[in-house]
Every structure is written in structure tokens, then in C-alpha cells.
Amino acid sequence: MRRFLCLLTFFFLCLTASAQDLSQLNQGQADTLEAGMLVLGGWAIINILFSSFKLTKATRSRKYFYQMNVYWNIVNLLIASFALYTILSKDSATLSLSDSLYLHGWYKKLLYLSVGLDAGFIMLGAYLKEHSRWSAKAEQMQGWGQSVLLQGLFLLLLDLVLVILLETYTNDFFQLVGKV
Known part of the structure; x- marks a missing residue:
């Protein structure tokens, strides 16, 4: 009976330690994403304010530069706001390991997709600049x-x-899988 109680206590302590580790990992991931969305939101607000001010005095191509900055960063601000709302509305302490792994994978897939879109935006910007050489506009x-x-x-x-x-969190999440 004593061995059984020791084994049960050890098993409970392992589960508690894993839950604390999982909660800390989830919170760390949420803090990272929150900081990223705050940077994006700050960039958007600064761009909207600065470009709106400069738009009133700009002429020629600079006018269109500031105009596009305002439009683009309104979208950035909406994305950052929605992402912050989503991140802050989840209680990371209550997520199970499977939910944590799913969210971690989903966040990474979304960011990799976003990296691809960013590369497309860079190519689009280069194309528009090149197109300006022979365009009527x-x-x-x-x-x-x-x-x-x-x-x-x-x-x-x-x-x-x-x-x-x-x-950097991926290895830590999968180490928790090995403990279960």
C-alpha cells in the first residue's frame, strides 16, 4: 500500500509539473504574439498619423506614397486589434496539451503563410515601381x-x-508530449 501511495504521489507531482510547464509555455507563446501584435499596431498608428499629416502637404508621387501608407495601415491596425483580442481572450492556463499543440501549429502555419504573402507584397511593390516607368499614371x-x-x-x-x-517553443511543447 505504501508503494502504491508513493507511486501515486510521484505520478501526481509529474502531472502537476507538466501542467505548470505547459501553462508557462502557453503564457510565453501568448506574450510573444501579444508583443508582436503591439508592435504591428504601434507601427500602424504611427504610420497613419504621420502619413495623414504628410499627405496634406505632399505632391506628386509622395502624395500617393502617404495615401497608400494610410490605407495599408488601417488594415494592419484591424489585423493587430483582432489578433490581440483573440490572444487576450484565451486563458492559456486552461489549455490542454493537445489544444496547446494545435494552437502552436496553427500560429506557426499562419505566420509562415504571412511570410509568403510579405514576399509577394515586396514583389508587387517592385513591380509597381517598375511599371511606373511606362505607365500613364x-x-x-x-x-x-x-x-x-x-x-x-x-x-x-x-x-x-x-x-x-x-x-523556440516547439521543442519544449514536444518534450511535454514525451512526459505524458
């Missing part, structure tokens, strides 16, 4: 191309940093 194409290129580069940098940070 040369100033518009040049301004929009510069803006899309800038925004794509920023988003690529942000998404790559988030992917790298999330990849």
Missing part, C-alpha cells in the same frame, strides 16, 4: 510601389522574428 504607380515595398519589408521582418521566436 507614373507618379501614382511609383508612390504606391514605394509604400507597398516599405510595408512588405516591415511585415516580412516582423513575421520572421515572430516565426523564429515561436520555433
